[in-house]
Amino acid sequence: MMPSETTRAAALRVRLDGGFVEHARFTGPPVDFNDWTPEELGAIWGALHRAARFGHDDTARRELATALLAQATSMNLAPALAGAMFLDALDAAGDYNREWEYVIGCLACLQGEAPASTAGQARRILGKTSGWAECPYQAYLLARLAGGDAPAQFAQAMEERHAHYPMPLTLHELELLPQLAQASLLALAGSRYSGHWNRDSIGEADPAVVLADDAAYVDFARTILEQAARHIAAIHDGGVPYAADAAFATADSQVLARAARVAAYRDDAWFRPVIIVLLPLVCVAPGTAKSAPSQSLAMALGHAVETIPTPESLLALRTALAQVRHAGIRKKLERNLKPAERALAERPDIAWRIGMPGPMGKRRQAMLARRLEAGYASDVRLGLDQWRALRDDADIDTVARALVWRTGDGQAFMLDGEGAIDAWGQPADVPLQGEGEIGLWHPLHGSGEQRAAWQALVTQRRVRQPLRQVYREIYAPPGDGSAPFSGYQLSLPALLGLARREGWRLDDDEGLSRGFGAWRVLLRLEGRVYPGAGGACTSNGLAPAQMLPLAPVAYSEACRAVDLLVSASALALVEDEQSVQREERLSYLANLPPGPMAGMRRTVLRQVFAQQIEAGRMALEPRYLMVGRHAIHLTTGRVTLDGAEVATEVLAKGNKLAAVPWLPYDEALLEKIAATAGVLLALHRVQPGC
Known part of the structure; x- marks a missing residue:
C-alpha cells in the first residue's frame, strides 16, 4: 500500500488495475469522491488514467475510470501527488505530446521535490525533438524534469524554429523561461490558449494574470512592447521598408498580445503611451494602401483590449477603427469595441481616468451612456469628483441631467438647474460637494410607487433618456424555482451572431455564458451548437436562481440580456408533439434572416x-x-x-x-x-x- 493510501483507495486501485475479484460480474459499490482527500485521489490517479485508455480490452474498467474522471472534473477535484504516487501518475502517460497536458497537470499537483527517477519518465514522454515546437512551454518543463542534455536540445530546437524571423520575440520569450517562477511556467504550459488567448478561450484562465506578478516577465513585456512600438513607428516614418503583413511573425503577435494583457492587468503607466501608438499604427499601412503592417497583431491586440481594457487602450482601439482601411481588420476590431467598453466599466477604479475622450457630440454622449449602463450589474459608483467632472462637461452634461442618480446612502435624484429633485419633482437635499459616491439608479432600487413616480416625471418633462432607465425591464427569479427563458426554438445563426456582439461565449456542451459583475451566468442550450452553426437549437433556460445567487440587480440584468438573445432568435415555442413537417419548417426558418x-x-x-x-x-x-x-x-x-x-x-x-x-x-x-x-x-x- 502506498503512503497515504487508505483501504478504499487500495480497493479501487485493484478494480482499476484489473485485479482479482470474487465474481466476474462484480462491480463493487458506487464510488463517491465527495469525502475523498487529495492524497487518496493521488493514490489512484495513475490507475484511473491507465484504465481510461484504450490499451486494454476490459470495457468495464474503462467505463468505470471514465465515469470517475468525469465525476472528479465536475467537482473540480485535484490530487496531491508526491514520491511514488507522482511516478505512478507519470507512468500512465503515453510518449507523445498529446499526453503532455495531462503530465503538466500532474506536475501542478506535485507536492515537494520530484523523485530522482522522474528524469527517465520525463525523457520517455518527451519523445523526439521534432514535436517540441508545437507545445514549447510544456516541452520546456518536461526537458527541465528530464535533465541531462534535454534543456540544451530544447534551446537548439527553438533556435532553429524561430531565429530566422525579423524580430524573434517568441525566441526571446522562450529564452526567458529559466528566469520565471514555477507558477508562471505552469500557467503558460497549463493553458491550451497560452498563445492566442481571448474571451472565447473556453473555461481557461488567462496565463497573463499569473505572469503579471512575475517581475522577470513584466520587465520582458515592457521591453518587447516598446521595441514593437518603435519598429512600427519606423515603418510609418520610412526608416524601415514597408511590406504588407510582414512587420511581425504570427507567433510573435501572440507574445506581444500576452505582454499587452500583462501590462493592462497591472495598469502600468508606461503601457499607456505604448498602446496608443502601437495599436493604431499596426492596423493601417503607410500611404493610402488598404493593407496593414500586421493583421495578426492588429487582431491579437484587439482581443487583448477587449479582454482587459484600460482607458488608454480603449482610446487606441477607437483611434484604430477611425483610421483602418483593411476591411477584415475593421470587421474584427468592431467586434471588440462593445465588449471592451463593457469590460472597462467593470474597472471603476481606472475607467474614468481620462474622462470621456473623443469628438464632441452625440457619439460621445452615447459612449458615456453605454459605459454607465455596463456598470449596472456590478453596482459601479463614481467618486463625487468624477461625477462632478461629468456634470460640468458641457458636451455630456445633457446625459447627466437626463438620468436618475443614487447616492451612497440610497437617495435617488435628478439634476434640476443648480439643484436636485426627487421622483415627485420636489427639491431634494443631496450632498453634491465634498466626498462620497454616486451611482446610476436602477428600477429595482426603488419601490413600485417610486418607479411609477419617476416614469411620470420623465414623461411630463419630456426627458429623453440616453438609455432605458426608468422604463427599464426588471426581472425577478421565478417563485417555483424553474429556469426562465426555457422552451424556445432558437435560430442558431441569429443567436450566435448576436451573442458574440453582446459578449457571450460558448461553453463546451452547456450553452452560452457571460459575466455580470462578479458572477457568470449560463444560458443552457440543447443541440449541436458551435461557431458558425446553422439550423436551430432549444433553449433550456437560464440556470435556476438557486444555482446563481446573484444580487437582485445583477440577476435582472442577466435576464434582460438573455431576453434580448431569445427575442432576436426565437422561432417558436417547443411543443409536446413534434412532427417531421414542423421540424423541417423550423429548420428552414432558422436560416432565414430575422x-x-x-x-x-x-x-x-x-x-x-x-x-x-x-x-x-x-x-x-x-x-x-x-x-x-x-x-x-x-x-x-x-x-x-x-x-x-x-x-x-x-x-x-x-x-x-x-x-x-x-x-x-x-x-x-x-x-x-x-x-x-x-x-x-x-x-x-x-x-x-x-
Missing part, C-alpha cells in the same frame, strides 16, 4: 387585430404588441407593464389561428400572443371582437 420572420409575424397580427389597431385600442411596434401600458413581446410572448413583468392568465379556448391561411409558422406562439392580447383588452374593458 427581419422577414419578424415582419411576417407583425403582418399576421396586424391583419388579425386590424379593427383594434385602427381604433387605437392596440399599437403594433417593431418588437411589441401594445395594449394600453402593457407590452407583449412578439417573439417570446412575455408581458410587461411599464417594463416590469406581469403574469396573465391566457385563455384556454378561443379562435385557432392555425385556420388563418396566411399563418407563416408556429401556431402555438401566435395563439399565445393573440390570446394574451384578448385577455389584456378585456382587462381594459374592451371586447377583442375577433
Whole structure:
C-alpha cells in the first residue's frame, strides 16, 4: 500500500488495475469522491488514467475510470501527488505530446521535490525533438524534469524554429523561461490558449494574470512592447521598408498580445503611451494602401483590449477603427469595441481616468451612456469628483441631467438647474460637494410607487433618456424555482451572431455564458451548437436562481440580456408533439434572416387585430404588441407593464389561428400572443371582437 493510501483507495486501485475479484460480474459499490482527500485521489490517479485508455480490452474498467474522471472534473477535484504516487501518475502517460497536458497537470499537483527517477519518465514522454515546437512551454518543463542534455536540445530546437524571423520575440520569450517562477511556467504550459488567448478561450484562465506578478516577465513585456512600438513607428516614418503583413511573425503577435494583457492587468503607466501608438499604427499601412503592417497583431491586440481594457487602450482601439482601411481588420476590431467598453466599466477604479475622450457630440454622449449602463450589474459608483467632472462637461452634461442618480446612502435624484429633485419633482437635499459616491439608479432600487413616480416625471418633462432607465425591464427569479427563458426554438445563426456582439461565449456542451459583475451566468442550450452553426437549437433556460445567487440587480440584468438573445432568435415555442413537417419548417426558418420572420409575424397580427389597431385600442411596434401600458413581446410572448413583468392568465379556448391561411409558422406562439392580447383588452374593458 502506498503512503497515504487508505483501504478504499487500495480497493479501487485493484478494480482499476484489473485485479482479482470474487465474481466476474462484480462491480463493487458506487464510488463517491465527495469525502475523498487529495492524497487518496493521488493514490489512484495513475490507475484511473491507465484504465481510461484504450490499451486494454476490459470495457468495464474503462467505463468505470471514465465515469470517475468525469465525476472528479465536475467537482473540480485535484490530487496531491508526491514520491511514488507522482511516478505512478507519470507512468500512465503515453510518449507523445498529446499526453503532455495531462503530465503538466500532474506536475501542478506535485507536492515537494520530484523523485530522482522522474528524469527517465520525463525523457520517455518527451519523445523526439521534432514535436517540441508545437507545445514549447510544456516541452520546456518536461526537458527541465528530464535533465541531462534535454534543456540544451530544447534551446537548439527553438533556435532553429524561430531565429530566422525579423524580430524573434517568441525566441526571446522562450529564452526567458529559466528566469520565471514555477507558477508562471505552469500557467503558460497549463493553458491550451497560452498563445492566442481571448474571451472565447473556453473555461481557461488567462496565463497573463499569473505572469503579471512575475517581475522577470513584466520587465520582458515592457521591453518587447516598446521595441514593437518603435519598429512600427519606423515603418510609418520610412526608416524601415514597408511590406504588407510582414512587420511581425504570427507567433510573435501572440507574445506581444500576452505582454499587452500583462501590462493592462497591472495598469502600468508606461503601457499607456505604448498602446496608443502601437495599436493604431499596426492596423493601417503607410500611404493610402488598404493593407496593414500586421493583421495578426492588429487582431491579437484587439482581443487583448477587449479582454482587459484600460482607458488608454480603449482610446487606441477607437483611434484604430477611425483610421483602418483593411476591411477584415475593421470587421474584427468592431467586434471588440462593445465588449471592451463593457469590460472597462467593470474597472471603476481606472475607467474614468481620462474622462470621456473623443469628438464632441452625440457619439460621445452615447459612449458615456453605454459605459454607465455596463456598470449596472456590478453596482459601479463614481467618486463625487468624477461625477462632478461629468456634470460640468458641457458636451455630456445633457446625459447627466437626463438620468436618475443614487447616492451612497440610497437617495435617488435628478439634476434640476443648480439643484436636485426627487421622483415627485420636489427639491431634494443631496450632498453634491465634498466626498462620497454616486451611482446610476436602477428600477429595482426603488419601490413600485417610486418607479411609477419617476416614469411620470420623465414623461411630463419630456426627458429623453440616453438609455432605458426608468422604463427599464426588471426581472425577478421565478417563485417555483424553474429556469426562465426555457422552451424556445432558437435560430442558431441569429443567436450566435448576436451573442458574440453582446459578449457571450460558448461553453463546451452547456450553452452560452457571460459575466455580470462578479458572477457568470449560463444560458443552457440543447443541440449541436458551435461557431458558425446553422439550423436551430432549444433553449433550456437560464440556470435556476438557486444555482446563481446573484444580487437582485445583477440577476435582472442577466435576464434582460438573455431576453434580448431569445427575442432576436426565437422561432417558436417547443411543443409536446413534434412532427417531421414542423421540424423541417423550423429548420428552414432558422436560416432565414430575422427581419422577414419578424415582419411576417407583425403582418399576421396586424391583419388579425386590424379593427383594434385602427381604433387605437392596440399599437403594433417593431418588437411589441401594445395594449394600453402593457407590452407583449412578439417573439417570446412575455408581458410587461411599464417594463416590469406581469403574469396573465391566457385563455384556454378561443379562435385557432392555425385556420388563418396566411399563418407563416408556429401556431402555438401566435395563439399565445393573440390570446394574451384578448385577455389584456378585456382587462381594459374592451371586447377583442375577433
